[in-house]
Amino acid sequence: MTIGARVLKTGLAVAFALWLGSLVGLKSPLISAIAAIFTVQPSIYRSWKQMLEQVQSNLLGAVIAFAAVLLIGNSPIAVGIVCIGVILLCLKFGTEETIGLTLVTTVVLMEAGAQGWEPAADRLAGIMIGIGAAFAVNVAIYPPRHAKRFVRQVQEAQATMSRLLRTAVSNELKENVFRDDLKNLRSRLRKLEEFYELFAEERVWRRRERSNRARLLVVYKGMLESLDQGLSLIMAVEEHNFGVRTGPAWNRLIDRHIESLCGYHEQLLWKWDGLMKPGASSAAPPGEASALLTEMVADLSGGQEDPIARARLLAVTTAVFGYEDRLQRLGKLMDHYLSRKEDAEEPADEPS
Numbered sequence: 001m002t003i004g005a006r007v008l009k010t011g012l013a014v015a016f017a018l019w020l021g022s023l024v025g026l027k028s029p030l031i032s033a034i035a036a037i038f039t040v041q042p043s044i045y046r047s048w049k050q051m052l053e054q055v056q057s058n059l060l061g062a063v064i065a066f067a068a069v070l071l072i073g074n075s076p077i078a079v080g081i082v083c084i085g086v087i088l089l090c091l092k093f094g095t096e097e098t099i100g101l102t103l104v105t106t107v108v109l110m111e112a113g114a115q116g117w118e119p120a121a122d123r124l125a126g127i128m129i130g131i132g133a134a135f136a137v138n139v140a141i142y143p144p145r146h147a148k149r150f151v152r153q154v155q156e157a158q159a160t161m162s163r164l165l166r167t168a169v170s171n172e173l174k175e176n177v178f179r180d181d182l183k184n185l186r187s188r189l190r191k192l193e194e195f196y197e198l199f200a201e202e203r204v205w206r207r208r209e210r211s212n213r214a215r216l217l218v219v220y221k222g223m224l225e226s227l228d229q230g231l232s233l234i235m236a237v238e239e240h241n242f243g244v245r246t247g248p249a250w251n252r253l254i255d256r257h258i259e260s261l262c263g264y265h266e267q268l269l270w271k272w273d274g275l276m277k278p279g280a281s282s283a284a285p286p287g288e289a290s291a292l293l294t295e296m297v298a299d300l301s302g303g304q305e306d307p308i309a310r311a312r313l314l315a316v317t318t319a320v321f322g323y324e325d326r327l328q329r330l331g332k333l334m335d336h337y338l339s340r341k342e343d344a345e346e347p348a349d350e351p352s
Contacts, residue, residue, distance in 0.1 A: 032126040058098070165261075240313070
């Protein structure tokens with residue numbers, strides 16, 4: 001078991017919030033720690049957005065709590081009714097993620113309201129200190145590097161997908177191994193979508209960096225689409241290829257083509273990772289549409305005219321070309337980005 005950056009930052013944020021609370025003389029620094037726990041986020045942009053929403057929602061909750069104490073008191077029923085109202089307001093304003101801490105603010109302030117305004121103000125200050133401490137820790141300590149995590153996850157997902165694709169037609173993997181790998185691949189793809197969203201949310205202020213980042217996002221989107229199309233090919237072979245009696249010529253043809261696509265996908269990631277020699281290129285695999293379609297019609301054992309069998313093999317063939325098309329598009333996107341990057345890194349010519 002490893003300690004992730006967010007786990008570490010949550011602990012540091014709690015400690016920092018408690019220290020700040022004690023430093024400014026809060027009577028209840030524990031409230032600062034609770035607020036810090038609710039505010040730590042997986043990205044700087046989300047942390048900034050969460051901090052703003054938390055401040056707004058908690059100030060609203062504080063106003064409601066003070067007003068409720070004056071108007072209806074702080075009996076258990078009154079606290080429950082006010083909490084319902086706070087939840088409805090947060091939902092109306094679209095700040096669902098702040099509901100937890102806002103409710104904590106409302107409850108502790110209504111409870112402290114009976115003791116006077118000074119304890120209530122002390123607790124409200126503690127909550128604000130906790131929110132600020134969490135944001136400061138998230139920015140200063142191990143800022144998220146979603147791009148590196150994304151590429152690493154892409155490589156791991158492609159390795160798993162390659163094993164599944166290369167054994168899909170031959171059906172060499174044990175059933176339990178195939179199911180476990182397929183489940184693992186789907187889980188990785190979901191995480192990749194989350195990493196992509198986190199990276200896309202980050203804000204870049206310099207125009208040149210913003211333009212470069214926009215091109216990078218296009219490449220990353222292409223990586224995601226290639227993996228998604230590879231998964232679609234796995235499912236097409238699993239659902240349709242084994243439902244048809246095909247001859248060995250068809251199996252050899254499609255197995256060879258899938259093998260070449262997997263190798264091409266690996267070479268694209270090697271190129272992106274800077275592992276290939278300068279000038280080396282991974283040529284796109286040739287399209288074999290006519291060969292596959294001809295084999296699909298001519299090599300069906302026991303009924304070449306069966307429309308259902310023909311439709312099944314057409315679905316497999318379509319998935320193969322969908323995967324190939326995405327890989328070729330990804331190769332073009334990578335070449336364009338890397339060429340622009342090399343041009344930007346070349347030193348300017350000295351004036352004569």
